Structures are given as structure tokens and as C-alpha cells.
Amino acid sequence: MNTKTIHNASETTFVINPKKFVLWLIIVASVMLFAGFTSAYIVRRGEGNWELFNLPSNFIYSTIVIALSSVSMQLSSVFAKKLERNKASLYLWITLGLGILFCMLQYLGWKQLIADNVYFAFSNPSNSFVYVITGVHLAHVIGGIVFLSIVSFQALSKNKNSSSISIYHSMCNTYWHFIGLLWMYLYFFLYLNR
Numbered sequence: 377m378n379t380k381t382i383h384n385a386s387e388t389t390f391v392i393n394p395k396k397f398v399l400w401l402i403i404v405a406s407v408m409l410f411a412g413f414t415s416a417y418i419v420r421r422g423e424g425n426w427e428l429f430n431l432p433s434n435f436i437y438s439t440i441v442i443a444l445s446s447v448s449m450q451l452s453s454v455f456a457k458k459l460e461r462n463k464a465s466l467y468l469w470i471t472l473g474l475g476i477l478f479c480m481l482q483y484l485g486w487k488q489l490i491a492d493n494v495y496f497a498f499s500n501p502s503n504s505f506v507y508v509i510t511g512v513h514l515a516h517v518i519g520g521i522v523f524l525s526i527v528s529f530q531a532l533s534k535n536k537n538s539s540s541i542s543i544y545h546s547m548c549n550t551y552w553h554f555i556g557l558l559w560m561y562l563y564f565f566l567y568l569n570r
Contacts, residue, residue: 393543395543395544395547396543396546396547396550399547399550399551402551403550403551403554406516406554406558407558409512410509410512410513410558410561410562413505413508413509413512414509414562414565416505417505417509417565417569418569420501420505421502421569425500425501426501426502427500427502427503428502428570429489429492429494429502429503429506429570430492430570431485431506431563431566431567431570432484432485432486432488432489432492433488434481434482434484434485434488435481435482435485435510435563435566436563437481438478438481438482438485438559439559439560439563441474441477441478441481442474442478442517442555442556442559442560443556443560444474445470445471445474445475445478445552445556446552446553446556446557448467448470448471448474449467449468449471449548449549449552449553450549450553451463451467452464452465452466452467452468452470452471452545452549453545453546453549455467456531456542456545457542461531464531464545465528465531468524468527468528468531468545468548469528471524471552472521472524472525472528475517475520475521475524475552476521478517478559479514479517479518479521482510482514482517485510486507486510489503489506489507494506496508502570506566509562509566510562513555513558513559513562516555516558517555517559520548520551520552520555523547523548523551524548524552526544527544527545527548530544531545
């Protein structure tokens with residue numbers, strides 16, 4: 377997180393970019409949301425009436441895709457810091473494509489769950505938890521895709537101020553790594569606790 381230190385004769389103050397501060401608040405709120413979901417999952421599982429099921433194979437493929445998208449996002453960030461706009465933009469577009477592929481794999485995973493008779497139903501909470509947890513995460517990914525799209529188009533614009541692009545690029549990088557790590561945690565949590 378970029379911070380500046382301002383020294384006065386009597387005090388030291390840290391100044392954080394307000395947009396980055398809001399992003400970190402969103403990330404903290406999301407961590408709390410998913411901590412609540414996973415805690416509720418564990419508590420409800422302990423109460424019984426829990427049906428065991430297999431996670432769809434498409435979820436492991438989506439895990440690989442989101443990991444690759446984090447690599448491409450990081451490469452974009454490296455090139456952005458070197459002011460190599462074309463390479464940074466290329467890797468942003470690759471990340472965007474991988475993000476869309478992740479969404480498609482999640483959808484196919486849900487279709488696979490339905491084919492295995494795992495439905496969103498109040499009669500069986502184990503099934504419902506999987507849909508809620510993966511669905512809310514998917515909403516976060518879709519938000520990230522919108523953010524990536526905006527940053528990708530900004531990177532193509534020759535008229536844009538490079539400092540404003542770098543702030544948004546840095547924020548997008550942070551958010552994208554967050555949702556990637558979050559999915560890996562959720563996948564392994566569901567895999568180990570189904």
C-alpha cells in the first residue's frame with residue numbers, strides 16, 4: 377500500500393491514497409464475509425443432516441485458471457512499473473480472458489453439481505452452502521472483471537495520465553490477487569470439509 381510520511385515539527389502523519397484505502401476496506405469486509413460463511417459452514421456441519429458430495433472437476437480447473445490469471449496480472453504490474461505500456465496492457469487482457477474463463481468454469485461446475493443431484497435446497501444445507509459460497513465469490517470475480525476491463529481500456533488510451541493509470545493498475549493488481557487467493561482458500565476449505 378502506498379503511503380507518504382509527512383514530517384512536521386511536532387508530529388508525523390501517514391497519508392494513504394483514499395482510493396486505495398477504500399479498496400482495503402472492501403477487502404477487509406470481504407474477508408469478514410467469507411470468514412462468516414466458512415464458520416457457519418463448520419458449525420452447521422457439526423449439527424448433522426449433512427450430505428456428502430464431490431466437488432465438480434471444473435472447480436479444480438478454475439483454481440488453476442485463477443492461479444494463472446494471478447501470474448499474468450503480476451506480469452502486467454511488473455511491466456507497468458517499467459513503463460512498458462504495451463506489455464502491461466497485453467497481460468491485462470490475458471488476465472481479463474482468464475477471469476472470464478474462470479466464470480465459465482464455475483458455471484460448468486454448477487451444471488456438474490446439478491447433474492450429480494446437488495441442488496440449492498433448504499432441506500440440505502451442505503448443498504446450499506456450496507452454491508452460496510461459490511456464488512458470492514463469483515460476484516467478487518465479476519466485479520474484478522469490470523475493474524480489469526476499465527483499467528485495460530485506460531491502458532490503451534494515449535491521452536490518459538500515466539500516474540492515474542498506475543494507481544488504478546496497482547489497485548486492480550491488489551484486488552485480483554486477493555480474489556485469487558480467496559478462491560484457493562475456499563476451494564481447499566470445501567474440498568477438505570465436504
